[in-house]
Amino acid sequence: MSFPAIKLSLPAWLCEVLPAPEKVFVTAESRMALVIELAAANIRQGTGGPFGAAVFDLDNGRLIAPGVNLVTATCCSVAHAELVALMTAQRLVGNFSLAAAGCNVELTSSTEPCAMCLGALPWAGIRQLSCGARDSDARAVGFDEGDKPPHWPYLLEKRGIRVLRDICRPQAVAVLEQYRKQGGEIYNGKGQS
Amino acid sequence: MSFPAIKLSLPAWLCEVLPAPEKVFVTAESRMALVIELAAANIRQGTGGPFGAAVFDLDNGRLIAPGVNLVTATCCSVAHAELVALMTAQRLVGNFSLAAAGCNVELTSSTEPCAMCLGALPWAGIRQLSCGARDSDARAVGFDEGDKPPHWPYLLEKRGIRVLRDICRPQAVAVLEQYRKQGGEIYNGKGQS
Numbered sequence: 001m002s003f004p005a006i007k008l009s010l011p012a013w014l015c016e017v018l019p020a021p022e023k024v025f026v027t028a029e030s031r032m033a034l035v036i037e038l039a040a041a042n043i044r045q046g047t048g049g050p051f052g053a054a055v056f057d058l059d060n061g062r063l064i065a066p067g068v069n070l071v072t073a074t075c076c077s078v079a080h081a082e083l084v085a086l087m088t089a090q091r092l093v094g095n096f097s098l099a100a101a102g103c104n105v106e107l108t109s110s111t112e113p114c115a116m117c118l119g120a121l122p123w124a125g126i127r128q129l130s131c132g133a134r135d136s137d138a139r140a141v142g143f144d145e146g147d148k149p150p151h152w153p154y155l156l157e158k159r160g161i162r163v164l165r166d167i168c169r170p171q172a173v174a175v176l177e178q179y180r181k182q183g184g185e186i187y188n189g190k191g192q193s
Numbered sequence: 194m195s196f197p198a199i200k201l202s203l204p205a206w207l208c209e210v211l212p213a214p215e216k217v218f219v220t221a222e223s224r225m226a227l228v229i230e231l232a233a234a235n236i237r238q239g240t241g242g243p244f245g246a247a248v249f250d251l252d253n254g255r256l257i258a259p260g261v262n263l264v265t266a267t268c269c270s271v272a273h274a275e276l277v278a279l280m281t282a283q284r285l286v287g288n289f290s291l292a293a294a295g296c297n298v299e300l301t302s303s304t305e306p307c308a309m310c311l312g313a314l315p316w317a318g319i320r321q322l323s324c325g326a327r328d329s330d331a332r333a334v335g336f337d338e339g340d341k342p343p344h345w346p347y348l349l350e351k352r353g354i355r356v357l358r359d360i361c362r363p364q365a366v367a368v369l370e371q372y373r374k375q376g377g378e379i380y381n382g383k384g385q386s
Binding site for chain 1: 194195196197198199200201202203207208211213214256258259264265267268269270271272276277279280281283284285287288289290307308309310311312313315316317318337339340341342343345348
């Protein structure tokens with residue numbers, strides 16, 4: 001028996017949305033603005049759900065890797081924006097732990113992570129998580145965020161991962177609302193195609 | 194800016210360990226025996242941690258997709274055995290939800306899933322989870338299972354995912370013990386390489 005490799009490619013349109021590599025993102029708001037734009041572009045381009053994420057180097061403010069939700073485009077339930085960004089960053093630095101590779105990184109996410117992405121954070125070697133919309137905002141639109149442990153920001157902080165919440169929340173919520181208004185697919189594992 | 198695709202390939206040695214495609218796995222124990230053998234082979238071959246998993250079709254007893262832990266081999270913290278098996282199965286059926294593709298599947302895992310893999314299960318469209326070793330067995334060897342919500346088997350059952358525990362637990366624990374005894378790398382995101 002032989003099996004196909006798993007392959008997840010970022011959409012070609014990303015290069016039109018991303019700034020020049022030398023661009024420096026100094027503030028949490030500037031980093032969030034980029035991932036919200038990624039989420040909005042992912043809707044416009046029809047490549048997936050209304051979620052964007054990115055890994056930034058906190059020492060120099062540079063973007064290391066972007067991510068968008070690719071669940072429907074790649075037929076892969078694991079391809080949430082956060083995990084796409086983290087896996088791409090790990091591939092770029094050649095280490096499964098960004099911390100071990102010497103990187104001091106923030107994962108910026110347009111919406112607070114679902115249970116899967118939350119569970120993935122400690123394994124990825126990030127130092128900071130920055131979130132736009134709350135998980136309650138995602139649920140209000142119809143997305144299922146899964147069963148997260150109570151007090152999850154506290155649990156991340158206990159593991160040495162700083163948590164920033166509500167960064168540009170209104171703008172992040174607006175993208176979720178836009179997706180709902182235009183009748184975007186609310187996918188999960190329950191049986192929808 | 195352009196970014197590399199994420200690519201996760203199953204090890205070439207898998208074809209030597211897997212049975213003929215027509216083999217039927219009738220019992221939970223027979224399915225667990227295969228994933229425990231995958232975990233053991235992953236240690237022997239030096240391709241990753243002591244964890245194996247597989248997606249089985251419960252209607253005909255056939256293997257759909259295997260998975261082994263590929264975290265160190267692929268520099269990817271997401272490449273846990275469970276997610277490798279699920280992503281491979283989704284690619285084979287061409288749908289991010291195995292249930293939506295018409296499959297009635299069990300995810301068989303040599304050890305109870307960590308917080309990330311647990312969070313991933315509802316999105317993948319599985320109907321049953323079968324586990325060998327307990328998460329306490331993995332922690333006893335030194336692995337971090339993450340922060341899982343209390344009563345997680347109950348929460349999965351509430352979502353329509355049946356949970357079988359302690360299937361061939363002694364044999365599953367033996368593989369974890371063997372990995373520890375031979376000084377296998379206990380990796381996580383904290384800074385080890």
